Amino acid sequence: MFRYIVRRILQMVLAFFGTTLLVYWLMFAASGDPIAALAGERPLSESTRLALIREFHLDEPFLTQYAYYMKGLFTLDLGVNTSGRLIGDLVASAWPWTLRLALLAFLFVVVAGITLGMIAGTHRGGAFDNVTLLMTLVVISIPVFVIGQVLALIGVRFDLFPTNVVGNYSVTALIVPALVLGSLSLATAVRLTRTSVTENLRADYVRTARAKGVKRGRVVGVHVLRNSLIPVITFLGVELGSLMGGAIVTEKIFNIPGIGFQLYKAISIEDGPTVVTIVSLLVIVYLVMNLIVDILYGVLDPRIRYE
Amino acid sequence: MRKRMVAAATALPVVAVVALAGCGGSDSGGGGSEEGVVSIGIGEPQHLFTTDVGETEGHQVLSALYTPLVTYGEDLSIEMAAAESVESDDNKVWTIKIRDDQKFQNGDAVTADSYINAWNYGAFGPNAQQLNSYFARIQGYDELNPTDDSEPSTDKLSGLEKVDEHTIQVTLSEPYIDFDKSLGYTNYLPLPDVAFDDPAAFESSPIGNGPFKMKGDWQHDQLIQVETWNDYPGDKPQINGIDFKIYQDPVAQYNDVLANNLDITKSIPTEQIANAKSDLGDRFQQSPSGSFQGIGFPDYDEKFSDVRVRQAISMAIDRSEITETIFDNSQDPAMSWVSPQIPGATADTCGQWCQFDPEAAKDLWDEAGGVADNSIQITYNTDGGHQEWVEATCNQLKTNLEVDCIANPMPKFADMLTDLGNKAELGMFRLGWIPDYPSMDSYLQAQFSCDAIPAPNYTNYCDEEFDDLLGEAYQADDQEEAQAKYLEAEKLLAKSLPMLPLRFGKNNFGHSENVSGVSIDVFYELDLLSLKKD
Numbered sequence: 001m002f003r004y005i006v007r008r009i010l011q012m013v014l015a016f017f018g019t020t021l022l023v024y025w026l027m028f029a030a031s032g033d034p035i036a037a038l039a040g041e042r043p044l045s046e047s048t049r050l051a052l053i054r055e056f057h058l059d060e061p062f063l064t065q066y067a068y069y070m071k072g073l074f075t076l077d078l079g080v081n082t083s084g085r086l087i088g089d090l091v092a093s094a095w096p097w098t099l100r101l102a103l104l105a106f107l108f109v110v111v112a113g114i115t116l117g118m119i120a121g122t123h124r125g126g127a128f129d130n131v132t133l134l135m136t137l138v139v140i141s142i143p144v145f146v147i148g149q150v151l152a153l154i155g156v157r158f159d160l161f162p163t164n165v166v167g168n169y170s171v172t173a174l175i176v177p178a179l180v181l182g183s184l185s186l187a188t189a190v191r192l193t194r195t196s197v198t199e200n201l202r203a204d205y206v207r208t209a210r211a212k213g214v215k216r217g218r219v220v221g222v223h224v225l226r227n228s229l230i231p232v233i234t235f236l237g238v239e240l241g242s243l244m245g246g247a248i249v250t251e252k253i254f255n256i257p258g259i260g261f262q263l264y265k266a267i268s269i270e271d272g273p274t275v276v277t278i279v280s281l282l283v284i285v286y287l288v289m290n291l292i293v294d295i296l297y298g299v300l301d302p303r304i305r306y307e
Numbered sequence: 308m309r310k311r312m313v314a315a316a317t318a319l320p321v322v323a324v325v326a327l328a329g330c331g332g333s334d335s336g337g338g339g340s341e342e343g344v345v346s347i348g349i350g351e352p353q354h355l356f357t358t359d360v361g362e363t364e365g366h367q368v369l370s371a372l373y374t375p376l377v378t379y380g381e382d383l384s385i386e387m388a389a390a391e392s393v394e395s396d397d398n399k400v401w402t403i404k405i406r407d408d409q410k411f412q413n414g415d416a417v418t419a420d421s422y423i424n425a426w427n428y429g430a431f432g433p434n435a436q437q438l439n440s441y442f443a444r445i446q447g448y449d450e451l452n453p454t455d456d457s458e459p460s461t462d463k464l465s466g467l468e469k470v471d472e473h474t475i476q477v478t479l480s481e482p483y484i485d486f487d488k489s490l491g492y493t494n495y496l497p498l499p500d501v502a503f504d505d506p507a508a509f510e511s512s513p514i515g516n517g518p519f520k521m522k523g524d525w526q527h528d529q530l531i532q533v534e535t536w537n538d539y540p541g542d543k544p545q546i547n548g549i550d551f552k553i554y555q556d557p558v559a560q561y562n563d564v565l566a567n568n569l570d571i572t573k574s575i576p577t578e579q580i581a582n583a584k585s586d587l588g589d590r591f592q593q594s595p596s597g598s599f600q601g602i603g604f605p606d607y608d609e610k611f612s613d614v615r616v617r618q619a620i621s622m623a624i625d626r627s628e629i630t631e632t633i634f635d636n637s638q639d640p641a642m643s644w645v646s647p648q649i650p651g652a653t654a655d656t657c658g659q660w661c662q663f664d665p666e667a668a669k670d671l672w673d674e675a676g677g678v679a680d681n682s683i684q685i686t687y688n689t690d691g692g693h694q695e696w697v698e699a700t701c702n703q704l705k706t707n708l709e710v711d712c713i714a715n716p717m718p719k720f721a722d723m724l725t726d727l728g729n730k731a732e733l734g735m736f737r738l739g740w741i742p743d744y745p746s747m748d749s750y751l752q753a754q755f756s757c758d759a760i761p762a763p764n765y766t767n768y769c770d771e772e773f774d775d776l777l778g779e780a781y782q783a784d785d786q787e788e789a790q791a792k793y794l795e796a797e798k799l800l801a802k803s804l805p806m807l808p809l810r811f812g813k814n815n816f817g818h819s820e821n822v823s824g825v826s827i828d829v830f831y832e833l834d835l836l837s838l839k840k841d
Contacts, residue, residue, distance in 0.1 A: 044437060044439070044440070045432075045439045045440035045443070045452060046452070046454045047432030047433075047439065047451075047452035047453065047454065047459075048432065048435045048436065048437065048439045048440075050432070050454075050456050051432055051433045051434070051435035052435045055435065085527065089527075090527070093527060093528070094528070152559075152562065156562040156565055156566055159566060251555070252555055252556050253556065253558075253559070254559070255554055255555055255556060255559040257527075257528035257529060257553075257555065261528075261555055262528075268690065268719070
């Protein structure tokens, strides 16, 4: 197990370097003139332009700029963005917002998704099952920004819940955005759990357990659940990573100053260092989540061994 | 079993740490506002260091923290504020006397050095300040801004001289009659000595000489709080403080005003204007703005070289139809290049060319022989909400001139500028402008003089007679004479139409039920001293 973890970590390092190089190159190739992008409709004077170019090494070849960036990364000097703000500070203040939002959404998906899926699975073909399937279908087909805008509109018109998270912060303010963010994953989690549960209910060991007189609740809650969770855990693990990166739309609608929004802003002003830093961070999150999921695999299913 | 325990023991703490890191993170400011505190919605400023503030969000915050040398009255005439007097005999050498009761919020006196040091800092090329070009008229600017990437020979403008503690003498490189009017802009604000020790740190809690002072630090993307400064020597505000709440999305800002969670939103997105009138009732207000929208012709494009083609295009656009249907009258049609709000400007310098006359347009168009392959395009940047009106304009040209018209989107204004610089085929392109101070020159020199090529004179218009008229205006003995010359110069634009005026904007703003006395001026500045909180 230990050697497995070490091997995985080495692979992560490789993946990390590969991704940062790729993203850095993409930003480099795609950006027209980041200084002009900064200035907007009023141009900067020639000397200001030259000073900024010198400061950000924009006149040097690609690999030199990349080397500067990596050097900064390893000395934990993440540099400044084009407004002169420390990227480290920017990420540190935006990160907790996204984390709180994503964790809340994740919790919602786990609890509601698995519970609903289990009930639907054990009462397959019943009214509950059909209603759940229909609702999940509806939720999957409506884009997240539509759900978000509609809920925000309802919140304002009927004064039911705050729609501006930053200005009126309380944990309850994050509930609706978390619901919106988690809605798509919820639908998939429910269906996945349901399928998994129905499949396992027909397995031989369930028949044996029931024949031995084990109570239905214990059969389902202990044995079936454990085995059904394996595909769901894979999905949920990866989903947490994408919840963090994909919260851009939700963050914008509900005014949450998180990572997603900072990424969007950085891309629109062609702020290379910020984009690469945030994307690298998200890459690390994905890789770590994948590792955790794989380890949990081993915990849940004793047939799986790692060396 | 052991292995599974180990695995579980590894996985769970990692998840727990990640979760705790999130929960233990920074808390927000905000919550409800206190007694007598007005909340104003803004976007996140780029900077709060005076010579680096090039956008309106930062301006609004600075107008609470600082008092400029001069301000402008209701009729946009100049009024003394931090300055006691600003005078010149020849429009070239100016003497500025500072009021001796002026202080900074940290106790330092505001002296001639406070201004001279700030202006030298802003004008010094290597400091890369966004407002650097605003000091270009002062003698010595070129030495601080070599264009060949060499080191400047000095970091002090030779045109700035300290006469005594409260008097500055400014020598311009050319006479400029509106220098006193230009002193109201952000680049000419004073700075205390401590600002230069660590400008980045100073930005997070700037110290000014104005009616409000910072309460705490700048909480990025969340909130900037200011409170009334009791030792302010001038007119005191009628409120106790301001919370500048930072929003990413203008719709979220508007929703909060509806719900009375935010007191003032300075702008309302165009799509919401129709709802705003019914939702807000008399809490929805409009006032004229100096902002300008137009369409420019690149000078290198052969298609538009015949002036009759440009005239035809201008007459074929129904400006009122666009302002009524697309903008719901939240903007006004423009028949001139300078906003009629500016002293000396008139509303009709464009004359017949801006009057909608599709028959005359078609006649002129045919007379000139139309354009090659009978197709034109209008290029615009998609990040400014321009798609609708550009497409509508294109449709009008298609109908009225029977020409093929394509609306060509580009992601950003900067991309359009790059293409212009490379003489790419853009067709016509969308332009915007906002004035900095109430002088007609604020529209004319920067966009149309030969010196301003290639930026911000994006059409590369260059006419000796135009520049001569501007020069005569700068040396005029009084404002009337100068304004007459400016008007004459503006009329030259109607002869060659390098750029078509389309619209002047309006401020469309709203406020909650708890605040009154809300007004926004031509420069998009909220009048903070007239605000009252119920």
